[in-house]
Amino acid sequence: MTPYPGYFTFYWDYKKGKIWLEIDKFDTEFLYYASLPAGIGSNDIGLDRGRMGPSHVVKFQRTGPKVLLVEPNYDYRALSTDAAEREAVEQSFAQSVHWGFEVAAEEGGKVLVDASPFLLQDAVQAALAISQTKQGNYKLDPARSAFYLPRTKNFPQNTEFEVTLTLTGDTPGNYLRDVVPSANAVTMRQHHSFVQLPDNKYTPREFDPRSGLGYIQYMDFATPVSEPIVKRFIRRHRLQKKDPQAAVSEAVEPIIYYMDPGAPEPIRSALMEGASWWNQAFEAAGYKNAFQVKLLPSDADPMDIRYNYIQWVHRSTRGWSYGGGITDPRTGEIIKGKVTLGSLRIRQDFLIAQGLVGSYEEGKEVSKEMMEMALARIRQLAAHEVGHTLGLPHNYASNYNNRASVMDYPHPVVNIKNGQLDLADAYTKEIGDWDKLAITYAYRTFPDASSEKQGLQAIIKEGISKDMLFLTDQDGRPEGSAHPITHLWDNGKNAVEELKHVMDVRSIALKNFSEKKIPVGAPMATLEEVLVPMYMFHRYQVEAASKTLGGIFYTYAARGDGQRICDPLPAKEQLAALTALLATLKPEALALPPSIIRLIPPRPFGYDENPRETFKDRTGLTFDPLGPPEAAANMTLNFMLQHERAARLNTNQALDADMPGFTTVVDRLMAETWKAAPEKGYKGEIKRLTEKLTLQHLTKLASNKQAASQVRAIASLKVNELKAWLESRITGEKDTAQKAHYFFALAQIREFENNPTDLNQTMPLPVPDGAPIGMPAYNYFEMGCEETCR
Structure with a gap:
């Protein structure tokens, strides 16, 4: 067999097509998660390339001839030196056993197990996702599944396995038929990661709902009765100054994000530029060049946990982009930031600009404003999704503070100048003041615990003194939500005044609408695609x-x-x-x-x-x-x-x-x-x-x-x-x-x-897909709360 030495040494059995795993670390916790390096390509089904599943703290435990992969329950703890007190909590709540392995051989405290059945399972539950979206009933076909060796690798701190899996089934839905060559066989690749947990030198930082940061939480049953039993800590990367005493210092290890080289130019450069805006926030927090964006090296694996990654993902229909990653559930430390950007998104922004200012005439150059607006949006989008991976949830109230956060969902700002529509200020061009405040709360260095507590409260007070407002998904997304400021895809401090302005913009756009909105030679019927975002230009401001x-x-x-x-x-x-x-x-x-x-x-x-x-x-x-x-x-x-x-x-x-x-x-x-x-x-x-x-x-x-x-x-x-x-x-x-x-x-x-409950009524026609500026959806992953997608 071919040995792969590393964090967990394993062996490739070429003749039998098996992976034999050598387990030499028992009762030692490590991080396990599954991901999807090669997806299906349907936004509606959600099985995107690069999708990462939830992370699990697990450990191997041996009982006789069997080894169990056990996940302790970190939602319920007793942070106490009393072993009996800790044991009482552990025994009060269920754990999860992810798999059981039979010992095939052992030597010097090490055992060898056949890991193939575990690795060749449908770990991301793709069949369930297909079923839940009503796209058919599918199950794993072992005969059409195998290991994918080019991305099965081993490193000193992480072990990576990749497999090709085929799901077979019947009654495929339209979404599935649109993206699979043969709808009765859905083949994708799934990835398994065993990762060494971070050391204990990271210090968790307490969560404050006013800080504009995401969090982890758990119940600590060792807490005195007079104190809250639920503990909350913010999600953030580990970052330390080279010179802790300096007001501004370089980082011991900067946070580096790597860009998918598969994104074409000029989009790639725009994405890297937008993502790099976050360095402005880290400078405000006291760091020099602590946040960097680079192109992924050709020999790097994007699924490797060592790389924070910005991925350019293709789908058959446009849909959401999102940012999340892998977080240590014990502490809130972000281990890997992962951004997924839908490639069709920029085309929708270009289409909106086309309807607003486009004028195609034979032999004449089309307005550059359209591409400039689309690239401006893609810069803002990159900054937004990277923000989630840095620990920030949405801030849908940033329009209250003049677009103070890239963590809002922005509608393009269209100004009216001399009766004409102007896109020069459509999207922001830098990180916002609120974002700087949130990053400062998350990453500023303090001399000790006492000064940290005072310093964090001072940051909160600074935001309050500037009337900086933070409200997020729970306040903005529900259809019946009540806040007059917190909305998605809106602009302006006053939603009513902005609706009047948006209606004026819409009126001008419809008045100027003509066949010149599409290129010469394009089918006239395709004018309707340009008309939709113009006619419905007011849709989000009406909601606001x-x-x-x-x-x-x-x-x-x-x-x-x-x-x-x-x-x-x-x-x-x-x-x-x-x-x-x-x-x-x-x-x-x-x-x-x-x-x-x-x-x-x-x-x-x-x-x-x-x-x-x-x-x-x-x-x-x-x-x-x-x-x-x-x-x-x-x-x-x-x-x-x-x-x-x-x-x-x-x-x-x-x-x-x-x-x-x-x-x-x-x-x-x-x-x-x-x-x-x-x-x-x-x-x-x-x-x-x-x-x-x-x-x-x-x-x-x-x-x-x-x-x-x-x-x-x-x-x-x-x-x-x-x-x-x-x-x-x-x-x-x-x-x-x-x-x-x-x-x-x-x-x-x-x-x-x-008969009030069973009226024979004509169903109203629905509005065409809109957000993301389309399909209404609630994406937990995109909220930046944790690593679970959808």
Whole structure:
């Protein structure tokens, strides 16, 4: 057999196709994790190249002829010198045995085991991921699986194994069929890493929710009753100054990130530049050249834990990028930072710029603004995802402080100059002030524990004194979230004022929209792909402004820190938001210019008839002029009439009669839709469509068992009031279209009264994929909380 000496020596048995593992370290903890060096290529399924699974602290324990791979339970501990106290906790909570090995030979305290079954398992649970995304039922086929020797290696501190695995199954879904040559056989590569744990010289740093840093936590049952039993420590890399006494010093070992050489130019240089912005933050924390970005050497393995890595990943559809890595769960020390950047992302940003300022004319050079904006975004994206690997979660409130953090999800800032759209300030060009504050909290060196505690509190106070706001996923992502500042893909300190600006930008973009938005020779039908982000340009700002309704301004305040704690927004601000949101429902805002409608024919031969990022329709092959208004109107109504938001409106009004209640919102909505003067022609059809959707949302809310009972009561009352209004109008109505509209609405109301939970309603058309600036998703890995992806 061929020996591979290293951290865990192993032998390759060529004739039998087996790996024999030599175990010489029993009851010695090490780090184990599985990863996916060669993936499937579908954002929807999520099995990306470079995906890393969760890390496990494990150890080998021998019992007679068997060796168990055991994972202790570090979520529950007793940090005590009393062995009995520690043992009581260990025996109170379950451990996990990952595998059992039979001893085949032993010599001098070492044993040899056949590790092949363990290494050839579906360790990243790819079959489960395929099943959970409804792409078929698959299982591992051992006959089509084998070791992949080019990346099976050994080093003094880590042992690496790689295998080629094939999953076989049936009933493949479209996502799977799109990316696999033969859908009944899905072949990928999986990787196993055994890694020596860091030494005990790392000092954990206490977590503070105001610091803007991610954390690990565990329960310490040795804690005195008078103190919190849950312990929290921030996630960060190990970093030490060469000269601890110097205000600014080089690092003993700088943090180096390596760039995937597979990224093409000029994208590669833009990514490296954006990632290197973090050196500005480390300088603010007292380090010189402590954060570096280099190109991965040709002889380096990107799956090797010794390399922090920025990977350029291809998928069949665009999707999320994310940053995470491997963290020592005992201490919070980040051992490996790993960034995954989706290669199609930059094309979406280019497409947005194309719709805003593009003008393709034969024989003329196209505007450089489009590529400049796309590269500016990719720089910011690289900085954002690397930030996660340095320990920072999202900060969706950075627009409150003039884009103070790259850890926000930024929408391009489009300015209007002399009636023209300007992209010069679309994205930030450096690290933010909030990011510097967070890195300073995580990495600044202090002389001793006492001065560290005081110094960290001083950093927190500095942020508070500058009114620096930090709020993250739990505050920004839920559809019914309440904070008026914390949103994804928005801009501006005031969401309502920014919505007005965004609507002005959208108006100009649609007015200027023409065939020149696509290159000469491109199929005219592909104009729709450029139209979608222009027509839906307001989508995220609508969501942001809707949170002002029933909105509550709050912070992660601690007792005595002087921060604003929790205040409902003034009635004036909420009513301004209501006015701005209702403006997005007006027929003139929803109507497409006739010139655009005439430019988009059915899809040509060879092009997908129903691509994901075009508008859905009700007219078959032809472009549906009512499809975009239906999707946009339904989007606004969905946010305005969200049941938790409605409940907050009621509660706030109950506490303060001057506040607008849910009744206020519905009455204004009915006045601006159903009870407004009828329109003619195209705008008349849009108005009727919006009114049907309004009724549909109210009946849905009235029958929603999760909604507050008073919210349901008000919705029911308003439906009944509309019924009476319709009955008073239908008899004298002479316009056939309008009379049919009233008749159908009355029929829907009567059906609702007879069977409120099973209405025969037309499902509203959805908005096309959008974030990431597309597919709404909640990616735990991308939050930077720990190493688990999705």
